[in-house]
Amino acid sequence: MMKHSFVAVFSVLTCIVYGQLPGNRPSVAQSNAAKFSVDGLHYTDEQPQLQNQFVVAKIEFLEMTVADLALELRSSRIITDFFIKKQRETNRKVIYLANKLATMEKMENEWAEAKSSLTAVQADLQRTKESLGQTLNELAETKSSLEIVKTDLLGTAETLTQTRNELGEKQLLIEAVKTHLEDFSTDAMAKLLALEGKIDGIATTSTTADVSTNIGRLPGSCEDLKLIGYTKSGLYSVMGIAKVETVYCDFTAPAGAPVLQKLIGYQDVKSKLVYFYVQKTQHYSSSFVPIPYERTIINSGGAMDAASGRFTAPVKGTYFFSFTGLAQFSVSNAPLRAFNVMLYRNGQPVARSQLNEVNGIANSNYVSPLVLQTALTLQAGDKVWVQSDIVDGGYLFDNNDARCTHFNGWLLEEEIATSL
Structure with missing residues (x-):
């Protein structure tokens, strides 16, 4: 560094001696002065004092120039150091900014990736939301279907409970009828044996009696027996009037007095045959009136009026009635509907069969059975019929083949009064 500085100073001094500075071209005056100075130097060889003064002036001038130059060099160095320092700071700032820029570019890339990921996540969330909405709709439909199934099951359970109760009642009725028939068979057999014994007694009495008169008919009283x-x-x-009667005859009365006669009971009773079977051939949906029937299969005893739907008991006794029909509902949005049939005796309900229908739209072509079976003790003249008290969009389904709705009944046993 010092070596370069001496070289620079030597160059400057040389330029000064020759009247030039580095980077500056000498003016015309400076060239003339330098030339004058040199010429003067040549002419003053004979004058040493003047030459010395001139040399001294030159040296002073050189010293001043060197001092100024040193000052300028020092200033230039300070400025150079300042600019170098600024350049280094600038370089550091440039490097820092470059790093910042790279970081920002990296963050921008990461942000773009994050934005893309968020967009994908948003799309996934939208799809999930749509799927959840669809799932909620399906759950709502499933819940509605479950409610419908629950209502169906409740209706079915109620129908099954009612059917079970009816079957229990019918079983008890059948058991009672069976027991009654067994008792009736035993009683009839006993009566038959007793009748056979009485017939034998009558035959014996007839052979020992003094038969003197023939009245030309079967004896109808003790008086007739006395006459024969x-x-x-x-x-x-x-x-008797319509049946054979067992009587006690007291023939000990005085002559001319009527024979004392006591009614004991009936023997060899033949109940009047009562049986009917009618059918429908048309749909029916009227309420609170007896159900009429278009076809009569049998009506023994003439007790059933098919046109009015009423049965009139001809004699006092125990009767059995059976009704079977198919019910159907028209299409409707109603969640629950009902249809029933009721067995009436003299205007009072005695038995019921009911159908509850759920979701008529889904089961618009579905038919369900309605069944009534019961035994009743009727007086002569009592009236029995079947009618619907609840219709609610339903009707009895039938067609021309008359295989859907039937009503029949018969006399199980005629009740006979006995007296002693």
Whole structure:
């Protein structure tokens, strides 16, 4: 560094000696002065004093120039150091900014990736939201279907409970009828044996009696028996109005007095045959009126009026009735509908069968059975019929083949009054 500085100073001094500075071209005056100075130097060789003064002036001038130059060099160095320092700071700032820029570019890339990921996540969330909405709709439909199924099951359970109760009642009725028939069979057999014994007694009495008169008909009283010659008091069978009667005849009354007669009961009773079976051939949906029937299969005893739907009991006794029909509902938005049939006796309901229908749209072609079976004790003249009290969009389904709705009944046993 010092070596370069001496070289620079030497160059400057040389330029000064020759009247030039580095980077400056000498002016015309400076060239003339330098030339004058040199010429003067040549002419003053004979004058040493003047030459010395001139040299001294030159040296002073050189010293001043060197001092100024040193000052300028020092200033230039300071400025150079300042600019170098600024350049280094600038370089550091440039490097820092470059790093910042690279970081920002990296963050920008990461932000773009994050934005892209968020867009994908947003799309996934939208799809998930749509899927959840669809799932909620499906759950709502499933819940509605479950409610419908629950209502169906409740209706079915109620129908099954009702059917079970009806079957239990029918079973009890069948057991009662069976027991009654067994008792009736036993009683009939006992009566038959008793009748056979009485017939044998009558035959024996007839052979021992003094038969003197023939009245030309079956004896209908103790008086008739007396007319044909019976004189021994006892039990006899006589012909009543519609059946054979067992009577006690007391032939000990005085002559001319009527024979004492006591009714014991009936023997060999033949119940009047009562049986009917009617059918429908048309749909029916009226309410609170007896159901009429278009076809009569049998009506023994003439007790059933098919046109009015009413049965009139001809005699006092126990009757059995059975009704079977198919019910159908028209299409409707109603969640629950009902249809029933009721068995009436003299205007009072005695039995019911009911159908509850759920979701008529889904089951618009579905038919369900309605069944009634019961035994009733009727007086002569009592009236029995079947009618609907609840319709609610339903009707009895039938067609021309009459295989859907039937009503039948028959006399199980005629009740016979006995007296002693």
